[in-house]
Amino acid sequence: MTKKRQETHSFEREDEIIGRDDDKAALLKLVLESQSEENVYIIPIVGFGGLGKTALVLLVYNDEMVKSHFELTMFVCVSNVFDVKLIVANIIKSVTNQAPDQNLEMDQLQKQLRDKIDGKKYLLILDDIWNEDPEQWSRLKKLLMGGTNGSRIIVTTRSLKVAKITNKCESHVLKLKGLSDDDAWSLFKKIAFEQRYVDSTNSTFVEVGKQILKRCGGVPLVIKTIASTLSLKETENEWHSFKEYELAKISQIEGDILHTLEL
Template identity: 35%
Template sequence: MALLGLQAVLSDAENKQASNQSVSQWLDELRDAVDSAENLTEEINYEALRLKVEGQHQNLTEVSDLNLCLSDDFFLNIKEKLEDTIETLKDLQEQIGLLGLKEHFGSIKQEARTLSTSLVDDSDIFGRQTDIEELIDRLLSEDANGKKLTVVSIVGMGGVGKTTLAKVVYNDEKVKDHFDLKAWFCVSEAYDAFRITKGLLQEIDSFDLKVDDNLNQLQVKLKESLKGKKFLIVLDDVWNDNYNEWDDLRNLFVQGDIGSKIIVTTRKESVALMMVNEQISLDNLSIEVSWSLFKRHAFENMDPMGHPELEEVGKQIAAKCKGLPLALKTLAGMLRSKSEVEGWKRILRSEIWELPHNDILPALMLSYNDLPAHLKRCFSYCAIFPKDYAFRKEQVIHLWIANGLILQEDRIIQDSGNQYFLELRSR
């Protein structure tokens, strides 16, 4: 069947899509065809369920009775859609040879991986001690003119460590003791005053929010909550540089006590300039610090001096990460389970380093390509969640199962889902 042939080359196609436009287009067409097939299945299931319910009211208990209720138009419509989908899949299968895609069969290799947590480890912060101390000093100091509110912007490119710096300072004991209350909210690209206000109130947890609360009611509650309090608020990943919208939002915070602070993390210099007050610009890590960070994660359970070949290649890979902590940690975390130098060299020689970034770091694309096909599908599915969404493991696993993304193999499907989740988290 066409699907078996397509599935056999899926892993190879996903690995090549970043460097081969034809393969990328082929994958897009395959996804569209699979979506069409799934929609067709849902349409048939819906019609069968509808007829079953109607049949119960009409005392039609036999399957043959239900079949008689299906119209010729429905059968003809389904037949045409099915034939079109099968024809598309056959065409895609015929292109496999022209694209040079190779079949891959066999069991899924389980790599030994060290699990990580979402907590920030202070010992894992490299080359940022000066920035940490500077930011803490700014938060603990009060404006000489008695200004109630100060905004500190942390500016830098994606992956340079803005959010990590903010988290370390946010959780610092001196900072905790200095402020009456704290709140953290990830703003992201889609600016929404209602969502921001509600999110901050939920962080502060001082009011019982009602479903029917409108924006004005929420803003009144937030002002009341902050009134007379010395607060620290972090607005993470801000993209919106519309001054009027920012000014409206800032007016919610003027009720606080003297010394209240807002930390804003952003990639955009225009956002930092709009905030006016104070700014910290994060530079990329030096080559020496980059290697120290990479080495900590890639050689977590071994001495790099005992693996000179891996160390030599590792230093070259670390240099390609251009001082970005996110890139360094991502690739190092991926490579720590690979003990063969050839696997490291494949990463070093990859064409992905030379591709336009398009807001996706090459290191992240390399890490994604290293995932087996079944984990790629599960990871991609998580794109339905908004950024910084705190989902539960059981929730995600159930959604994967419901959407047919878990391979059952020889174990309970829930156990397979748990294994998928743990491996993705470890990366």
């Protein structure tokens, strides 16, 4: 069985994203300033689940400089199934705000797509790509190369192999890392103490909170999940109990931690 990831969308509140200012600046530079021999340049963002790849992309996607720089901006959630026909239909839908006729053949869809994007400077986000088959990627890429100079495609993926397939120039692959200790604590504190059940100045809660935070590895989704759980626990004993018993069950292996938290 494969679990389908919850579908992403193109909106994110900037004030809810902590610790990604440097990554945003680096991505903006690649999107707005980097030069390429190809009209359409592909920027992969790679990192394991929960690091906030989509959130970072949306910071840039919704930036006013970016909006004014491109004639078209499009966002498509790809996820587990890399179906070229479906992706093309969803790109068209992102441009027109209307789904194309489901009875259209691939040839008709590709003509619609090229009619919408060819000759325009566009930004396309392809979020959460898992496909590691170069041939499949090549089929899609051929349909997207008609944009004018300065067009960009941002790809988010958990797989370094996907990143290398989409862009062989490693210097233009943005590898996302966990949050710094200070940023991780800011995020944790913002959520864990938001219910006002516990006092963020109480040294006992702060000490236990920081011990718990060490287990989160700087991963924003893990921090949010655990901090949200703690925000409903009112006593020191409950926080200690969570640290000693529930937290001990969580594996710190990158691929396992999110699955464990889901359970």
